[in-house]
Amino acid sequence: MLKLSLPLSANAVIVPLITLVLAVIIYFLPGAIENTLIYDRSQIANGELWRILTGHLAHTNLNHLLLNLAGLVMLWALHGDHYNHKPVLGLLISCALICSIGMYLFTPEMQRYVGLSGVLHGVFVWGAIKDIQKGWKSGYLLLIGVFVKVIHEQVFGASADVQSLINAKVAIDAHMWGAIGGLLYWVVSVKVIKTGHSR
Numbered sequence: 001m002l003k004l005s006l007p008l009s010a011n012a013v014i015v016p017l018i019t020l021v022l023a024v025i026i027y028f029l030p031g032a033i034e035n036t037l038i039y040d041r042s043q044i045a046n047g048e049l050w051r052i053l054t055g056h057l058a059h060t061n062l063n064h065l066l067l068n069l070a071g072l073v074m075l076w077a078l079h080g081d082h083y084n085h086k087p088v089l090g091l092l093i094s095c096a097l098i099c100s101i102g103m104y105l106f107t108p109e110m111q112r113y114v115g116l117s118g119v120l121h122g123v124f125v126w127g128a129i130k131d132i133q134k135g136w137k138s139g140y141l142l143l144i145g146v147f148v149k150v151i152h153e154q155v156f157g158a159s160a161d162v163q164s165l166i167n168a169k170v171a172i173d174a175h176m177w178g179a180i181g182g183l184l185y186w187v188v189s190v191k192v193i194k195t196g197h198s199r
Contacts, residue, residue, distance in 0.1 A: 006077055006080070007076065007077070007080025007081045007083065010085075011083055011084045011085050012076065012080035012081065012083040013076070013080070014085045015083065015085050015088045015089050015092065016072055016073070016075075016076040016080070016083075016088075019057070019072060019092065019116075020069055020072060020073075022057050023057045023058075023059065023065060023068065023069060023116060024065070024069075026054070026057045026058050026059075027058070027059055027062075027065050034058055036048075037050075037051065037054040037055065037057070037058050038051060038054070038055045038058045038112060038113070038114050039051050039052065039055030039056075039100055039103070039112060039113040039114065040055075040111070040112050041104065041108070041110065041111045041112070042111065044100075044104065051100075052096070052097060052100040052101070052104075053093065053096050053097070053100070055100065055113055055114055056096045056099070056100075056114075056115065056116050056118065056119050057116065058114040058115070059114055059115055059116075059166075060114055060115070060166050060167050060168040061166060061167050063165045063166055063167075064114075064115060064165075064166035064167070064168070067117075067162075067165070067166065068115055068116040068117055068120065069116075071116070071117065071120045072116065072120060075120060075123050075124060075127060078127060078142075079123075079126075079127030079128075079130060079131070082127060082130040082131075082134075087189065090185070090189075091122070091123060091126055091182065091185050092119055092123070094122075094181055094184070094185045094188075095118070095119040095121075095122030095123065095178050095181035095182055095185065096118075096119050096181075097181070098122070098177055098178070098180060098181030098184060099118040099119060099122070099174050099177040099178045099181055100113075100177075101177075102173070102176075102177030102180065102181075103171070103173055103174060103177060106173070107173045110171065110173065110174075113171050113174060114168075115166075115171065115174070117170075117171070117174065117175060117178070118171065118174030118175055118177060118178030118181075119178050119181075120178065121146060121150065121174075121175045121176075121178035121179040121182065122178040122179055122180075122181040122182030122183075122185065123182060124142070124146050124179070124182065125143065125146055125147075125179050125182035125183050125186070126182040126183075126185060126186050127142070128140075128142035128143035128146065129143060129182075129183075129186050130186075146179060147179065149175075150172075150175055150176050150179050153170075153172040153175060153176075154172060154176060157172065158170030158172050
């Protein structure tokens with residue numbers, strides 16, 4: 001479906017805007033403070049559990065930040081009509097948790113991680129499924145596209161150009177776990193809605 005207008009309602013704007021502002025604030029914090037927020041496997045093991053969430057809002061450099069914020073804005077423009085502040089906040093938190101826990105349990109070599117891209121993959125998946133539920137055929141293309149991208153990264157690795165741009169190794173497992181997080185969030189939300197209707 002071709003969209004001709006941006007989703008400018010408060011429900012559509014509030015959570016992406018808060019996420020954008022937090023990411024910018026964290027980027028400009030002194031390094032010593034920012035280091036207490038990043039995903040750091042050893043520190044998480046020592047009980048600093050907030051890093052599971054806050055690590056997704058930190059970035060390696062300005063290019064990394066701008067790429068992620070551009071992705072956030074693009075997804076808002078594409079799928080913001082589906083946004084409602086409480087479910088979308090739940091989506092972001094769920095994707096961040098599943099992404100971090102997935103990496104912690106299954107990618108032990110990932111000692112440190114920053115960036116919003118894993119979460120954004122989950123938001124993309126959720127938005128594409130919402131498009132499909134609305135009867136928009138473009139949702140199928142988006143959903144297939146994001147999973148083809150994730151599988152391609154798992155098989156062939158990430159783009160060397162992107163790695164050079166962000167001055168870090170691209171965390172392809174974060175993309176995979178984020179996409180899984182978006183899918184799981186949709187499945188759970190459908191179950192909750194069905195349970196509510198059956199009462």
